[in-house]
Amino acid sequence: xxxxxxxxxxxRLLLEALYRRYHYDFRNYAQASIKRRLRQARERQGVxxxxxxxxxxxxxxxxxxxxxxxxxVQVSDFFRDPSYFKAIREKVVPHLKTxxxxxxxxxxxxxxxxxxxxxxxxxxxGLEERTLFYATDINQDALEAASRGIYPxxxxxxxxxxxxxxxxxxxxxDYYSTGYGGAVFDKSLRERVLFxxxxxxxxxxxxxxxxxxxxxxMIYFDRQLQDRAVGLFRDxxxxxxFLGLGSKETLRFSEHVDAFSEFVREExxxxxxxx
Amino acid sequence: xxxxxxSARRTPDAVVIGASAGAIQxxxxxxxxxxxxxxxxxxxxxxxxxxxxxxxxxxxxxxxxLPVGEGEDKEPILPGTVTxxxxxxxxxxxxxxxxxxxxxxxxxxxxxxxxxxFESAADAYGPGLVGVVLTGANEDGAQGLAAVxxxxxxxxxxxxxxxxxxxxxxxxxxACRAARRMSLDGIVAALxxxxxx
Numbered sequence: 467x468x469x470x471x472x473x474x475x476x477x478r479l480l481l482e483a484l485y486r487r488y489h490y491d492f493r494n495y496a497q498a499s500i501k502r503r504l505r506q507a508r509e510r511q512g513v514x515x516x517x518x519x520x521x522x523x524x525x526x527x528x529x530x531x532x533x534x535x536x537x538x539v540q541v542s543d544f545f546r547d548p549s550y551f552k553a554i555r556e557k558v559v560p561h562l563k564t565x566x567x568x569x570x571x572x573x574x575x576x577x578x579x580x581x582x583x584x585x586x587x588x589x590x591x592g593l594e595e596r597t598l599f600y601a602t603d604i605n606q607d608a609l610e611a612a613s614r615g616i617y618p619x620x621x622x623x624x625x626x627x628x629x630x631x632x633x634x635x636x637x638x639x640d641y642y643s644t645g646y647g648g649a650v651f652d653k654s655l656r657e658r659v660l661f662x663x664x665x666x667x668x669x670x671x672x673x674x675x676x677x678x679x680x681x682x683x684m685i686y687f688d689r690q691l692q693d694r695a696v697g698l699f700r701d702x703x704x705x706x707x708f709l710g711l712g713s714k715e716t717l718r719f720s721e722h723v724d725a726f727s728e729f730v731r732e733e734x735x736x737x738x739x740x741x
Numbered sequence: 742x743x744x745x746x747x748s749a750r751r752t753p754d755a756v757v758i759g760a761s762a763g764a765i766q767x768x769x770x771x772x773x774x775x776x777x778x779x780x781x782x783x784x785x786x787x788x789x790x791x792x793x794x795x796x797x798x799x800x801x802x803x804x805x806x807l808p809v810g811e812g813e814d815k816e817p818i819l820p821g822t823v824t825x826x827x828x829x830x831x832x833x834x835x836x837x838x839x840x841x842x843x844x845x846x847x848x849x850x851x852x853x854x855x856x857x858x859f860e861s862a863a864d865a866y867g868p869g870l871v872g873v874v875l876t877g878a879n880e881d882g883a884q885g886l887a888a889v890x891x892x893x894x895x896x897x898x899x900x901x902x903x904x905x906x907x908x909x910x911x912x913x914x915x916a917c918r919a920a921r922r923m924s925l926d927g928i929v930a931a932l933x934x935x936x937x938x
Binding site for chain 1: 814815860
């Protein structure tokens with residue numbers, strides 16, 4: 467067996483340090499991608515080794531806060547993968563309409579692009595009044611951005627096209643006004659949203675959901691951590707509840723694969739088995 | 742980063758290929774030439790525009806003797822398969838020999854990025870990797886190929902003179918002195934030698 471590379475030893479120790487000192491647990495993140503991010507973080511901090519980065523982060527909480535935010539930041543789009551939202555609208559919504567009240571969890575909501583997309587879709591489908599949305603992330607900046615609902619104007623053209631392709635019934639511009647240097651989405655879209663700091667790595671289940679959307683979040687986890695997160699989703703979903711993943715994610719390799727059936731196979735929408 | 746004890750070349754474990762402008766013609770020369778008992782996995786990044794489902798997989802599945810697919814997250818990497826990076830995702834190799842995907846920012850204006858695939862594969866396979874940079878009009882792949890060489894892997898570059906676009910192979914040759922400059926026929930012969938048991 468080859469000796470572990472020095473760099474890999476250093477990274478392991480750094481992740482352990484971040485966990486013990488700041489309770490951010492990246493120890494079971496997919497190694498290849500967390501390594502890339504750490505390399506960028508190290509270069510930004512201007513230090514030559516991960517041991518030096520560890521030293522700095524252990525003793526400088528402000529620097530650590532910046533690095534932790536960098537390590538956990540994600541960007542998304544409104545109605546990203548329009549066919550996913552079309553499938554939610556056309557295939558999942560008819561089931562949701564049979565419930566008197568609904569709980570929807572956007573797990574890893576980043577800056578709220580997907581949350582707003584679903585809120586708009588639920589309004590157009592007449593489900594908004596009976597729905598409570600839970601929007602969670604581990605990145606505090608992202609949660610704040612999501613609760614503000616302001617996005618760069620230069621992205622609205624692409625988002626508008628996504629919205630149209632997803633089967634949107636109105637015009638995306640009906641939902642925002644221009645101000646604060648961006649597109650400000652109507653705050654009524656966020657009236658039924660609970661924002662919360664929640665980690666799929668370390669925190670517990672939510673109460674009975676009918677729909678969980680968690681897209682391109684678990685790609686950053688290793689298999690073991692994915693199993694934990696999918697286990698959380700299984701236990702947080704009511705029987706017959708739905709789980710939507712990113713277009714290149716799959717439950718095929720999960721230990722919980724038998725707890726779900728493929729509901730819309732090509733859009734990675736799964737349904738919690740009833741028995 | 743250079744490590745002691747990786748200089749001895751061993752039997753390859755995997756092939757990574759990067760291509761951009763002119764990729765399809767070049768890959769049509771290479772991939773259909775691989776036999777159905779080919780012993781190595783072949784992982785490929787082609788720069789494709791985001792927001793569109795890739796048609797590469799269908800095109801090459803019809804022309805190749807090996808199974809051709811688009812990488813899914815945590816998929817095991819199997820010998821004798823061809824896997825394309827999906828549009829708008831980086832595709833990486835995890836040390837245990839599985840694929841992981843990322844939506845991290847573009848690298849050199851590209852997602853998927855050749856550098857990201859090559860650097861992670863160099864990390865996972867070390868001297869057991871063959872890296873190939875083909876035609877393209879940018880500099881993606883140059884750093885990645887240097888990482889492959891640094892880890893002790895074999896590095897091949899399409900001769901810029903015969904490439905549809907020469908910037909990418911030229912940048913790769915410049916960044917990676919160890920790389921061999923080859924015709925497409927030469928690359929096919931080298932890949933067959935590396936992966937026929």
